[in-house]
Amino acid sequence: MTHNVAILGASGYTGAELVRLIATHPSLAITGLSGNSKAGMAMADVFPHLRHLDLPRLTTIEDMDLSGVDLVFCALPHATSQAVIKALPSNLKIVDLSADFRLRDPAAYEKWYGKPHAAPELQKEAVYGLTEFYRDQIRTARLVAGTGCNAATGQYALRPLIATGVIDLDDININLLAAVSGAGRALKENLLHAELSEGAHAYAVGGTHRHLGEFDQEFSAIAGRDVRVQFTPHLIPANRGILATISVKGDAATIHQTLSDAYAKEPFIEVLPMGQHPSIKHIRASNFCHIGVVADRIAGRAQVIASLDNLTKGSSGQALQNANLMLGLPETEGLMMAPVFP
Amino acid sequence: MTHNVAILGASGYTGAELVRLIATHPSLAITGLSGNSKAGMAMADVFPHLRHLDLPRLTTIEDMDLSGVDLVFCALPHATSQAVIKALPSNLKIVDLSADFRLRDPAAYEKWYGKPHAAPELQKEAVYGLTEFYRDQIRTARLVAGTGCNAATGQYALRPLIATGVIDLDDININLLAAVSGAGRALKENLLHAELSEGAHAYAVGGTHRHLGEFDQEFSAIAGRDVRVQFTPHLIPANRGILATISVKGDAATIHQTLSDAYAKEPFIEVLPMGQHPSIKHIRASNFCHIGVVADRIAGRAQVIASLDNLTKGSSGQALQNANLMLGLPETEGLMMAPVFP
Amino acid sequence: MTHNVAILGASGYTGAELVRLIATHPSLAITGLSGNSKAGMAMADVFPHLRHLDLPRLTTIEDMDLSGVDLVFCALPHATSQAVIKALPSNLKIVDLSADFRLRDPAAYEKWYGKPHAAPELQKEAVYGLTEFYRDQIRTARLVAGTGCNAATGQYALRPLIATGVIDLDDININLLAAVSGAGRALKENLLHAELSEGAHAYAVGGTHRHLGEFDQEFSAIAGRDVRVQFTPHLIPANRGILATISVKGDAATIHQTLSDAYAKEPFIEVLPMGQHPSIKHIRASNFCHIGVVADRIAGRAQVIASLDNLTKGSSGQALQNANLMLGLPETEGLMMAPVFP
Amino acid sequence: MTHNVAILGASGYTGAELVRLIATHPSLAITGLSGNSKAGMAMADVFPHLRHLDLPRLTTIEDMDLSGVDLVFCALPHATSQAVIKALPSNLKIVDLSADFRLRDPAAYEKWYGKPHAAPELQKEAVYGLTEFYRDQIRTARLVAGTGCNAATGQYALRPLIATGVIDLDDININLLAAVSGAGRALKENLLHAELSEGAHAYAVGGTHRHLGEFDQEFSAIAGRDVRVQFTPHLIPANRGILATISVKGDAATIHQTLSDAYAKEPFIEVLPMGQHPSIKHIRASNFCHIGVVADRIAGRAQVIASLDNLTKGSSGQALQNANLMLGLPETEGLMMAPVFP
Structure with missing residues (x-):
């Protein structure tokens, strides 16, 4: 039908x-x-x-x-x-x-x-x-x-970790690379090829990006208390894709296991083997989200990296x-x- | 099954x-x-x-x-x-x-x-x-x-025209833009991002590209006589796609009609309305080939432009x-x- | 002073x-x-x-x-x-x-x-x-x-050849690749990064580009008769640079010699050794113009290729x-x- | 002479x-x-x-x-x-x-x-x-x-802050975007245009990048105690430029003043007005380094962002x-x- x-x-x-x-x-x-x-x-x-x-x-x-x-x-x-x-x-x-x-x-x-x-x-x-x-x-x-495309990326990386309490809720720093189609087809100077190609810069620095409203709403609801993350997006010279690199305080192996368990049956969320991490090139034009976890050299810290195509x-x-x-x-x-x- | x-x-x-x-x-x-x-x-x-x-x-x-x-x-x-x-x-x-x-x-x-x-x-x-x-x-x-990917592009534009004799067989000049994946995953200096991005140059200039072997074979077979085209490919800073711009001697309207008739029932070949022409951006990652025809200001000449994704x-x-x-x-x-x- | x-x-x-x-x-x-x-x-x-x-x-x-x-x-x-x-x-x-x-x-x-x-x-x-x-x-x-930036590129390749009569004035076909800064900082959809990156297409096809007015004026003045060239520009995903590939009828060695002689004392015009040809990557952000000549496999024809930075x-x-x-x-x-x- | x-x-x-x-x-x-x-x-x-x-x-x-x-x-x-x-x-x-x-x-x-x-x-x-x-x-x-090119970028942003003690030495997180020429002219698969263009990914994740040796040496010497920063570089599809986004704990206005004072007489280091931040597009092919400071929404935190051309x-x-x-x-x-x- x-x-x-x-x-x-x-x-x-x-x-x-x-x-x-x-x-x-x-x-x-x-x-x-x-x-x-x-x-x-x-x-x-x-x-x-x-x-x-x-x-x-x-x-x-x-x-x-x-x-x-x-x-x-x-x-x-x-x-x-x-x-x-x-x-x-x-x-x-x-x-x-x-x-x-x-x-x-x-x-x-x-x-x-x-x-x-x-x-x-x-x-x-x-x-x-x-x-x-x-x-x-x-x-x-x-x-x-x-959802917001950046908000989705960050949430796929963090929701299971916040829900299970395996990371410190007051020490979450999201740095994100965003391709330009996320800004839509608007005629703005900074979206011109001549301005963006061979360029890269942060935007909405300091916690002013609207997708923070979603992070605040969702993470606080899961945690049962206010959660306020840091979030710095960057515009990169690519057309599709988001990559969020998130610094968290928690045990990397536990984090990886928590994510693996949470997404074990999900058709579109792929948790990579421990230590591997994703590229926007590997999810382009698809409905998949790749997530990786790497332990940091600073004990008790880890980098969680998630990538998906903003348009898909x-x-x-x-x-x-x-x-x-x-x-x-x-x-x-x-x-x-x-x-x-x- | x-x-x-x-x-x-x-x-x-x-x-x-x-x-x-x-x-x-x-x-x-x-x-x-x-x-x-x-x-x-x-x-x-x-x-x-x-x-x-x-x-x-x-x-x-x-x-x-x-x-x-x-x-x-x-x-x-x-x-x-x-x-x-x-x-x-x-x-x-x-x-x-x-x-x-x-x-x-x-x-x-x-x-x-x-x-x-x-x-x-x-x-x-x-x-x-x-x-x-x-x-x-x-x-x-x-x-x-x-077939060769460049050879396919040129043939989609030219075969019906050669078969019907609506263009001068001794005055065919193919200029072609080729994205870099056509060169494969070979480790060569000129395929590095730092060398190609923001760059563009011709290659195999003067009629030395191997796909000319296919043009010669196929066009001569169709015409029943030797046909030798000019062919200058250019490498452009893109990953997928070929665009062939072909200068021919013939009546533009007749050429457009000939191509439209030839491909009327083909599921993958799209002849654009007269005067429109294609972009590699519009066929990317698909099995479609777009072809356009534009009359030249020089009477009795036309540009035929064809585009397809070299990998698809x-x-x-x-x-x-x-x-x-x-x-x-x-x-x-x-x-x-x-x-x-x- | x-x-x-x-x-x-x-x-x-x-x-x-x-x-x-x-x-x-x-x-x-x-x-x-x-x-x-x-x-x-x-x-x-x-x-x-x-x-x-x-x-x-x-x-x-x-x-x-x-x-x-x-x-x-x-x-x-x-x-x-x-x-x-x-x-x-x-x-x-x-x-x-x-x-x-x-x-x-x-x-x-x-x-x-x-x-x-x-x-x-x-x-x-x-x-x-x-x-x-x-x-x-x-x-x-x-x-x-x-001058027009495309007009300059084509003229550097062709003026000495027209002046000396070493090419057929009725058989000149200029195909040109143009980077996007030539279109200025205008807010147009086709100049957006998302529309141009990974794209390439011809424009002003069929002889409608305004720089043809300059070609007509200058070439006719040199030749002492009307000269009308074919000219098809293409927009490529790069910010700076023009590459003109010109198919002419004439002896390649004579053409190369003519250009070498014409520019022997010019500080900014570099004629490459016979058989070599330029790249927009090699003149970027400079005041130099590189010109190359290659004989075509079709006897009596040659490709003349010139490149310069449109902004410089x-x-x-x-x-x-x-x-x-x-x-x-x-x-x-x-x-x-x-x-x-x- | x-x-x-x-x-x-x-x-x-x-x-x-x-x-x-x-x-x-x-x-x-x-x-x-x-x-x-x-x-x-x-x-x-x-x-x-x-x-x-x-x-x-x-x-x-x-x-x-x-x-x-x-x-x-x-x-x-x-x-x-x-x-x-x-x-x-x-x-x-x-x-x-x-x-x-x-x-x-x-x-x-x-x-x-x-x-x-x-x-x-x-x-x-x-x-x-x-x-x-x-x-x-x-x-x-x-x-x-x-110096290492990444190491230089991070140090321009941080040295005056560490020297004056205006930031918490145990809470420094450097996320960095690096263009591809920093990897040299090596023939590696991940440096090919087809692999990098339209791509972006982190590398040396978790604190394994060799430039950390320089950060450790220099920051510890300045502070008179061991300093260990987090550092996550990302490869982006551009040829030249580095942008380091650094999350620090400290007062943004004080940080900005400290940097402005430190570099007031330097010919190549430009501290942007408070709240502005740099782009790799604005220092390309030059010897300048741009630095910006933005207060974070999380009280007592700031983002310091520095950019320079890795090759210059x-x-x-x-x-x-x-x-x-x-x-x-x-x-x-x-x-x-x-x-x-x-």
């Missing part, structure tokens, strides 16, 4: 990634694509790499026919998303890829995003979309909130994984493609 | 690409992987991006158990391939990805490769693997010779497409994944 | 490159910098790589004090330039880096740039800034028009070379830095 | 960078170049970007005429360097760019480099080449040991700066070129 899905905001990178993934999904059909600034255009004119597919033309959200649609992916910019989702038919299943429903607490939302939430009742209803940890709730959810496991792949659950399909359907190397 | 396949030379890029493609192919199972210099290693240690797959360990070719194997992909270096294939059981179907069986004429082989062929009888038997033009022969072949449509994807035919499977099986963008 | 110079349009790449070059020039001092959209900012805030220099703050053009200024570099967008230059004091020496004064014929300007020229009398006065060929006129000029020899370095001449300084002053490799 | 210098090991990247810098140095002349594996070749054949220079041909070290040479740059691989330098005439001034004389303690050398030192008496004599902190000793030294300020530029001092020349001579951007 085929389920019909629509994608709102199909002219951005996460929208295009959804189309790429659904293109070979055996149980889903795309019946609607919106892109307000490009309404009327054929998808092949916006994304020529999708030329071979028989896709609906882009429309405005208003003009989209949602009858017969089982699930909507909402890949709109944050802030836009909350208003649009509020107005959608209440029987529609929704996977939101924006930042709008990641934080459950209206005060936290306002702190990190700078204005009050426009749909606090939906905020309450939304399930946080980190599939491996919210699987049962996602299965029955109507609205699932995709970090957003659109995660969204599809959640959609599979919400539609009663096998969780891995359409997502088992191997990473693209080199 | 599942067919068992083995890959000889699985530690190179085309070998890894075959594994990537076959990983989600519904009708093929990999039962053997060889890699002489890395025999004994797990594939995940050679290619960590394949870590999630349950693959046989690498062996030497001698140690590989070929009983139960239906088809062998031979991704060995050229010259090695002819000796190995000669020694394989004669009932095995073989798709060779090396240069060894592309040229039918022993004299042409010796001219372009610098020494006599070691298995001229197999050379005679081998079918040239440009699927869209040798489909019927491939279906019943025992040995199929994968240019070698391993082509090989799988041919294997599908040889095994009686649907030609497109396992090959319809959309390009990866960005 | 120090000459005072000002730079109009200092917030773009060519402006920044001028500052970089002048920073170590022994005889020039920068006394004014304009950048209308960034007026009031310190140069270090617009270009942090220039932080160590003691530079004037950016102003509007109107607010710039030109008293005491000997020469102005005008690095404004084309069309803007002609109006600004028209309004400058008539005793000021001017090196213009825009496209506004490259074409001498008002009709040609209108054809290639789509509207009538606003200062046709200046258009007549301006000297074409290809230093090696207009040296004497530049020395005494008041207004020098910087292709624009700001050329501008400084011309300014040196106009100010009576040694032509090579401040320009002999070696290319940056790797 | 011109001083004659020779470069041993001129066929590697640091050797070529030395030639690039000396090319426009007003007081130095290169009279000898060695490169054992490429002896007999012209430098232009090894490094075509140096083609315009009139350079001596490469020789073996044995065949090099050192009479008349005032100073030798030794850019040989580590371990080789100690034997070669031991055999040089004892009146020659030497700047060594290898790792051989960075560690003063023979036991520390053996620990980090795996074998006993072959010239312990020279090890004692050598002055550590971090110019800004060893200036007086360098002026009169016969043998100066160039991190090795060959540093070497030239030291040579200037040793030869009684102005320290900045030949080194004030602005960074290359974009």
Whole structure:
């Protein structure tokens, strides 16, 4: 049986990634694509790499026919998303890829995003979309909130360690390398090839990145007390991928065992043998997350390193994984493609 | 029904690409992987991006158990391939990805490769693997010779034009941009990141590239007379993809129509609307080939531009497409994944 | 003796490159910098790589004090330039880096740039800034028009060949690879890192690139008859550099000799030994141009390949070379830095 | 007055960078170049970007005429360097760019480099080449040991902070991004463009990088007690540049003031305004080091970020700066070129 899905905001990178993934999904059909600034255009004119597919033309959200649609992916910019989702038919299943429903607490939302939430009742209803940890709730959810891509990477490395108490909660330092597609298709000077290629720099230094809101919310909930991590992201000259290098206080072997146990049955999370660590090159364009653990020369400390593709496991792949659950399909359907190397 | 396949030379890029493609192919199972210099290693240690797959360990070719194997992909270096294939059981179907069986004429082989062929009888038997033009022969072949990746790109643009006589056969100039994976995983100074990134240069200038042997053979056969094209490849700082810009003498509209007609029913060849032209970014990691035609300001001349991924449509994807035919499977099986963008 | 110079349009790449070059020039001092959209900012805030220099703050053009200024570099967008230059004091020496004064014929300007020229009398006065060929006129000029960067590359390869008649004037095909800084700091989707990195495509295909106006003007003037070349530029994923591969009809040895003779005494033009050819990696960030000649396998044809850095020899370095001449300084002053490799 | 210098090991990247810098140095002349594996070749054949220079041909070290040479740059691989330098005439001034004389303690050398030192008496004599902190000793030294490029970056950020005690010595975590030229021109699989471009990964994780030997030696000497930092380098897809992000415990404003004071008169060290931080793009191909300080959201913590070009300020530029001092020349001579951007 085929389920019909629509994608709102199909002219951005996460929208295009959804189309790429659904293109070979055996149980889903795309019946609607919106892109307000490009309404009327054929998808092949916006994304020529999708030329071979028989896709609906882009429309405005208003003009989209949602009858017969089982699930909507909402890949709109944050802030836009909350208003649009509020107005959608209440029987529609929704996977939101924006930042709008990641934080459950209206005060936290306002702190990190700078204005009050426009749909606090939906905020309450939304399930946080980190599939491996919210699987049962996602299965029955109507609205699932995709996680931040950096937030997902850090959580895959740290949640089992915080839950089991094998690391010091007051001594967690996340340094992260982020490829540029995480910033979207926005026309900004620092995203130009001439500015980024052969360059690298930190950003949101000092604890100002919005994904910290997710770390705070999730880690504190797991620990049952406030947890505040350090987090310094860096922009590197690559298109896809995130690598988080996390310095923690704890026994490396115990940490490795804890992660191995936690993810033993997970289809997409690969814990590498003790001492090995991942590369963004080895998860590219796939839904896999690789995690490694290495003991530090300073006794009682370890480096935990996690890597995933921000556009796939970090957003659109995660969204599809959640959609599979919400539609009663096998969780891995359409997502088992191997990473693209080199 | 599942067919068992083995890959000889699985530690190179085309070998890894075959594994990537076959990983989600519904009708093929990999039962053997060889890699002489890395025999004994797990594939995940050679290619960590394949870590999630349950693959046989690498062996030497001698140690590989070929009983139960239906088809062998031979991704060995050229010259090695002819000796190995000669020694394989004669009932095995073989798709060779090396240069060894592309040229039918022993004299042409010796001219372009610098020494006599070691298995001229197999050379005679081998079918040239440009699927869209040798489909019927491939279906019943025992040995199929994968084409050169540059040779494939140029032929997709030119074969229908030469066959129909709509261009001047003595005025064809192919300029080509090639990404670096086409050179394989060889340890050469000019393939280092520090040497290639931010660089670009021509190579094999003046008509010395071996893929010219294929152009000469195929174009002359189609035309029924000698055809000698100009061909200047350039190495660019990218990992995957080929873009051939071909200056021809002929009417642009006629050329576009001829190509559109020729490929109307082909699942992997996309002729763009008149005046549009392709980018290597739009076919990456896929089995698609995009072709565009633009009229030149000089009356009676046109630019024909074709692009494909050297590792997929240019070698391993082509090989799988041919294997599908040889095994009686649907030609497109396992090959319809959309390009990866960005 | 120090000459005072000002730079109009200092917030773009060519402006920044001028500052970089002048920073170590022994005889020039920068006394004014304009950048209308960034007026009031310190140069270090617009270009942090220039932080160590003691530079004037950016102003509007109107607010710039030109008293005491000997020469102005005008690095404004084309069309803007002609109006600004028209309004400058008539005793000021001017090196213009825009496209506004490259074409001498008002009709040609209108054809290639789509509207009538606003200062046709200046258009007549301006000297074409290809230093090696207009040296004497530049020395005494008041207004020098910087050439197109692609136009410069093609001319270095072809002018001596056209002048001496050693190639067929009706069979010249220029294929060119261009790095992205040639497109400036404009916020366009196709210039984003995510869109260009790992990508490559042709542009202005079929003879629509504006630099063809310069080829037409210059080559026809040299030949004393209309010359119309083919020209297909390609955008490659690199920041600096141009490589032009030119297919010509003529004897390779004669061509090589002609070029060697023509440039024997030129400080910045290096003709490589016969059979060798250049790379953009070998001229990066320098004022050098490398040229190579290779005979083609097709008798009587040759490939001539030229490479230079679009920001240096292709624009700001050329501008400084011309300014040196106009100010009576040694032509090579401040320009002999070696290319940056790797 | 011109001083004659020779470069041993001129066929590697640091050797070529030395030639690039000396090319426009007003007081130095290169009279000898060695490169054992490429002896007999012209430098232009090894490094075509140096083609315009009139350079001596490469020789073996044995065949090099050192009479008349005032100073030798030794850019040989580590371990080789100690034997070669031991055999040089004892009146020659030497700047060594290898790792051989960075560690003063023979036991520390053996620990980090795996074998006993072959010239312990020279090890004692050598002055550590971090110019800004060893200036007086360098002026009169016969043998100066160039620092590790990563080690230099970390020390510029931390030395003044350790010396003044404004940070907790037991809580220093250095995460570092390193471009690939730091690994030299070695033919290794992980340095290939196809393996590194679009990739990023940590290396020497857990405190095994040899530059830790320098951190331990220098920081402990300054503090007067053992100091052991955490250090995790990452390889990123860029050719030049290092960015070190260092998490420290201390007051951000005090840290910033301490660094500003320490470097107020230094020509090459730029401390950015409070809250700003550097990019490798802004120091490329120059001898400058940029340092920034940002307060962390976790009270009492700060991020100190430093960036320099590994080939220039991190090795060959540093070497030239030291040579200037040793030869009684102005320290900045030949080194004030602005960074290359974009």
